[in-house]
Amino acid sequence: MTWPEITVKDVSLRITKGTTPTTLGEAFTDQGVRFIKAEALNGDSNLDANGFAFIDEKTHELLRRSILQSEDVLITIAGAKTGKCGFVREEHLPANTNQAVAIVRIDKQKAVPRFVYYLFKRKEMFSFIQSLSAQAAQPNLNLTRLGQIHISLPPSNQQRQITSILSAYDDLIENNRRRMQLLEQAARLLYKEWFVRFRFPGHEHVKIKDAVPEGWQKKKIEDICQTIGGGTPSTSNPAYWDSGDVTWVIPSDVTRNDCLPLIDSEKKITESGIKSSSARMVPPETILMTSRASVGFFALMDKEVCTNQGFINIVPHEAWLRMYLLHNLMYQVEEIRLHAGGATYKEISKGRFRQMAIIVPSKLLSQEFDDIAFRIFQQVRVLKKQQLNLMEARDLLLPRLMNGEIAV
The missing domain is CATH 3.90.220.20 (DNA methylase specificity domains)
Incomplete structure (x- = not known):
């Protein structure tokens, strides 16, 4: 047409x-x-x-x-x-x-x-x-x-019909985005209520000692998790990139993402690319934290991945500490950024990050928070996958509508 x-x-x-x-x-x-x-x-x-x-x-x-x-x-x-x-x-x-x-x-x-x-x-x-x-x-x-x-x-009536179809997709995408924001906000508010205001379940019966509830411990980051860096294979060697199927995360994957669950990376590398660089595979649900230039952005993926050198990848020694640690780091992100140095761009080293102090709640309370927060996180992940599917469907439909290939 x-x-x-x-x-x-x-x-x-x-x-x-x-x-x-x-x-x-x-x-x-x-x-x-x-x-x-x-x-x-x-x-x-x-x-x-x-x-x-x-x-x-x-x-x-x-x-x-x-x-x-x-x-x-x-x-x-x-x-x-x-x-x-x-x-x-x-x-x-x-x-x-x-x-x-x-x-x-x-x-x-x-x-x-x-x-x-x-x-x-x-x-x-x-x-x-x-x-x-x-x-x-x-x-x-x-x-x-x-x-x-x-x-x-096309005639104005067709313009309106085409716009109506595409905007319906956009409205669903936007609705998902808002739901994800509300869910993540709920988890952040719960963290603040329990671990900042100390209004956790049973708080009425717990004494405060040295400014923290009894039974909670003052530790360093290095005491409770493993910190792993990343790397970049040589870009001049096609064998490290062509037909790669290993998820390789770069900071822009995280900074452009609109929620904590990251579904995929923009770039992939090969197995030989991993072996040739300092990139290391990290397990599913590792806390990926950007550590260079744009410091203090976070993501988790539901599969094994590796990253470039712009990350500190955090694996808790105890799985039940994951959600607490994630929200603790997000809450004190400005302090993390204050520890970042560098003239050309800001960067926080693994050594400095490991020495940062952290308060560790009781195992029972941490487990309870992890259960609630991870369920919320999984809901966000489902919504994010739905959002990406909607965007893919809209983007496939858009050119066919706009060139008249699909009649309305």
Whole structure:
């Protein structure tokens, strides 16, 4: 089916971009108006909150040109991820953005905004924009060239039907994401209630000695777990990479993940790749903690894996300590980051990490917490797998709907 071809500019009320507050002498704040950076545009309909900064109302008004509106289509126009897109929802507002993000405001009399977003979400569109930006010394796409990009538009009723199908998948994906967040928050709150406020079951009958409940022990990390590093095979030897089937985790696998369970790694290595490097296989449910640059991000996998050198992989001596140890480390992550040194990038060494102090509760209480927290964790893992299946189904359907291969 052939649909009329027009340009992005033909259906836009406005194509503009933002400004970094510091260029106007203004600063970012800890809270306030969302300031959406390129990192928030992960290609999904829900913007990644890890890519948000904040500005105050005064700065927001100074940056009036880039005040976002609901249903704005956002496109990354600078950097390695040029071409990644996002969609502004009412829940994101008030919000602003910077010069690495283009704002495409669609004329709703001419096109359905979310349909245009899905046009940009296609892999072939991302590849096309990447090819345009690669022609420059630094990857970027100017606003004029963005407006000249050709798109094919079906009649508006078909746009709405296609958008309705795809957005149903997006809504299910977002619902799963929120459920995962709530479950993980419940486990964190339980940890805080029991092990920070000391309101654990039976606390009324336990005395406090030296600032900790009687029977709890003060130890070092090295006393309760094994810490294992990782490594990277030589990238110049294809035998270490080609057709590899060994799960090899890198920090970005974890930092880009939206929950504690990690389902798979982006890259794989071969058995010979493991033997040639300092990478070591670690057992299922090992606590994977990033230790370099982005320090203090956590994940667990349900299979044997290995990692690169940007991790400290933590295997408790006692399985019933796993969930307590995981939540303890997450709770004191800022202290972990304070122990990280380095001029070029921050890194916490295994030696320094092992010497950190930790309070170990009684075995009975730790087991009880492990049972509850691991059940919650397993629920999150099921939801994450469902989410990935939904994303795969949507992404298979998207190009066939957008090129008219599937009639609606």
